[in-house]
Amino acid sequence: MSMAVLWLACAAQFMVVLDVSVVNVALPSIQSALGFDPVGLQWVVGGYALVFAGFLLLGGRLADLYGRRRVFLWGLALFSASSLVGGLATTPGVLIAMRAVQGLGAAVLAPATLTILTTSFPEGEGRTRALAVWTAVSSAGGAAGNLIGGVLTESLSWRWILLINVPIGAVAAVTALRLLPADAARATRRRLDAAGAALATVGVTAVVHGVTQSRTHGWSGTSTLAALGVGAVALSAFSVVETRYAPAPLLPPGLMRLRAVRTGNVVMLLAGACFIPMWYFLSLYMQDVLHYGALATGVGFLPHTVAGIAGARLAPAVMRHTGARALIALSALLSAAGFAWQSQIGADSGYLSGLLGPALVMSTGMGLLITPLTATVTSGIDPRDAGAASGLMNAARQIGGAVGLAALVALAADSSRHVFLALAGICATVAVLAATLPPPTRDRK
Template sequence: MGFRDTDAGSEGTEAGAARPPGQSARRASSAVLWLACAAQFMVVLDVSVVNVALPSIRSALGFDAVGLQWVVGGYALVFAGFLLLGGRLADLYGRRRVFLWGLALFSASSLVGGLATTPGILVAMRAVQGLGAAVLAPATLTILTTGFPEGESRTRALAVWTAVSSAGGAAGNLIGGVLTDALSWRWILLINVPIGAFAALTALRFLPADGARSARRRLDVTGAVLVTVGVTAVVHGVTQARTHGWSGATTLAALGLGTVALSAFAVVETRYATAPLLPPALLRQRAVRTGNLVMLLAGACFIPMWYFLSLSMQEVLGYGALATGVGFLPHTVAGIAAARLAPAAMRRTGARALIALSALLSAAGFAWQSRTGADSGYLTGLLGPGLVMSTGMGLLITPLTATVTSGIPRQDAGAASGLMNATRQIGGALGLAGLVTLAAGDTGTADSFRPVFLGLAVLCATVAALATTLPAPPTATRTSASGDAP
């Protein structure tokens, strides 16, 4: 099936999904898919694209060591903290409307940040970028899960979305290095402006218009404040643990605040909220509950992976910044290819088995990577383990996303998307903080990274074991009637 037609005055109409799409519907379907992918690529890319440019930014704007870390941390912290709220906004105010809000906020902050003349302005705009990303990322997934009917058509769309997300995560260092060397560090932000403008025009042309908002469905302001404070505090506390330790006063204060806020959020959502930000009925679904736990552990594996690989390439193998970005190309290509193959693999194995097998494949890649030393050649020190772990990652995310988003009521699709994105980011923060403690001694030696990659292998094996408890989506592996590609 193609993209569902939705009339401007009656959001939720699915008549278009019952008839074979014509050429115009196919074109609209493809445009919406690539629009969602382009927006997601920008969001994921901006997590890491500044890494290579940090020395240039420090020299140009006069950052000190403490302030410089907030160029990266400010974006990541706000992004994680507002994801649940961003996802629910799409349900309440309309998917196209919220998508455009997020796009405008992200693009405008990129423009101001790219023109920044002081450290304060740049850090503030990176935080605003994170807010725009938190609105935009759930909207991209919601557009796909509500626009493509559950089954083969949605699975193929999610496979493309996953492949582009993987490319964005892996390409950040390379694109950042190229733009910084060829133009200026400012272009790692300014490049978002023309992309955002083109995406906005495409959205206005192809995204179905939103229907009138129901007055009965209002934003749960209390829940929004509590969950945003709670998630932000927890992520901040975990981040502080990397530098101040788990027993540090700053770490404990942030984690304590986060725990109290999230506990209060759970009470408000289950007992007092008339229109909960996170409907309790969602968490009663085994696919959502168990699937998000698997996603938490997957995030703890695959988000820190890029951080430790980058350090290993530069400090153990002696690669420069640009060479490190190029060194990630095998990982990028393998992840994209595997994501595109995931729908076909799901038809043969089922989603649950594919998640488990893919996690075991990545575990093998991480175990191989742990054996890398300073004398390792390119083939055995980078290419071989990189292809194995990235293939596993690419094969895993599509069936996991399809499982977590299956059977979700249309009116709660944004909440489910926000929850899944938040779970993954929190998992990444927890994984990075925990794995940093495994890096032994001087990070310039191969021995210091060996426990980290072995730890990642153990986490992936745990994902495989937990995946066996997931329910099998009833329609996720079936071929749609029309068989058309998204």
């Protein structure tokens, strides 16, 4: 039964991560079909990522307050329904809106998958192996999205990159009803911190919007400063609400006193700022510079998929010999080397000389990194706060990706080489911060 639950959680996580990247290779087709301008097109990716990131804290807490099976099913329903409407959209506004609602469904669903996993497997070797499978599936979802998106876009239509979620979601819901135990009735009698969730979402969205505005208006522009100011105020208010007024805080105070949770989520934020934007820039490079079609671009990402899965599956064995901190540092340095290599790419680079080698290096590093980092951040957590911890970890990764994408889009206006050098620098910072993390089994108080 535990293995069946693991694969259910992995299938749902695959769907969530898939939809971060599945639209990348379809962006030119979407732009042509619906008449997007270049700035608006970014929000097909960014709108999902932003709402996903902003509401992950709430989504994680929902699983603690209302029950894991119930919240898992809510997330599936919302995600599948918005995929249906988005796949039928005829205007840019409707598509962006439905991508945002998809992000909300994903924010409910993703923490539930990790919470189900961490509460089904006791801490130790068994949980580490389960996390490695979950990480491998997540890596596969991110990279396979490009291949699946390419196949669906070229053989059917870009619309099927969203419509395909409907039957998958239905099968997952039926399976969840059969496998997951019913939730205790007491889980529905606690109040929800909706104000905290709203403030977190407004704050994150405003900060990313401000970074995006800097591309056209500069860092001293009125719109840039206004957005950043709104973000700072909202996030400050969120801190006050969480520490003083929230009846059931999205971030329980005891959770944030754990050193590994604080430092580990900073590391996860930086990792997200590296790995999520990577798909966006490489997809555009393959299509705009190498003139690949959607399917060829998806196939071009296969080495990233294979290397990421291999790294994730190797992680538990390597971790037994090196420990979590050393593996986090080594894998971050490996990714940094891959990004530095990728920065040498140019208009005259072919696939073999410009993409394949860096892909194997940086994706292997990515696969090796996430398992020990997840094990470190989620071990030693009170089961009553497992959802909040899962939501925080997922939020850190997605916020990092959204802010990183917005900042790097501005940097890419000068040179794509600068983007990959910046990513290499962020990975090097992750390696340094790994030294401050405690081992997963240590008391973190």
